[in-house]
Every structure is written in C-alpha cells, then in structure tokens.
Amino acid sequence: MKHIQLTNSSLLVLEKGEELHEVLKRFAEENDLKGAWLSGLGASSDLEIGLYDIEAREYRWKTYSEPLEILQLTGNQSVIEGEPFWHVHGSFSGRDLRAIGGHVKRLVVGVTCELHIVPLETELTRTYDESTGLKLLN
C-alpha cells in the first residue's frame, strides 16, 4: 500500500492481493482515526458482498472470484469498543458491464485500488440497535 498525505486527507493506493478491510484497519490504527469517510475505485479479484435481510436479521452473502471493476466504494470508519470499524459498500461490474453491489465483507484487490480517506473531526461510534439487529451510528 502506498500512502500519499494531503493537507486534510489521504490517498491510499492498494496493491494486487491486498485485502481492503485489513489495510483499512491497519491504516486507522496507525493514524489513530476516530472517524473517517472514504471513496474509491479500482479492481477486485475476490469479493464477498451482501445484503442485510432485515426480516431474518442476517446478511445474505455472495462471492465473486473473477476479475471485477470496482465502480465505486463508499464507506465510513467508526470506533466500536476502542477498535476501528469500517463500514463499506460498493458497486462492481464484470465482463457484461452490468452493475452488482452490496455491503462489502471481503475484497481482495485485483490490479489496483485507489482510495481517498477524509478523517473527521468528530469521533464516530456505533451502538447495537435492538429493532434492526445492527450496530448503527450514534
């Protein structure tokens, strides 16, 4: 991962084979981030995305082990019990150029992944919400 520090934000360039959440967690820990917002694009080689089934109160996951374009990543980082937690959604496309998307559980970088991360001045925290079964932003 290459890191370019801008005045109030960072550009991260991930390399082929790096896993998105591992890099993001390490970056948040090393930079003591209390809250951040991210956007990005690139390519993935292994991907697991899902939809939260509100009735069943669990995620429905689907994996894609072929090269995909990362059309758009968007997400935020909060703190849960002292640990950085990244919530990332993304849209992707394959050879047919049709978009798929969802909550990103695991993303292994294909060719590259270019991220813009903006640290927030306010600490973001999450608390378990009984009605949805999710840890929602406070």
Ligand code: ZN
């Ligand atoms: Zn989500």
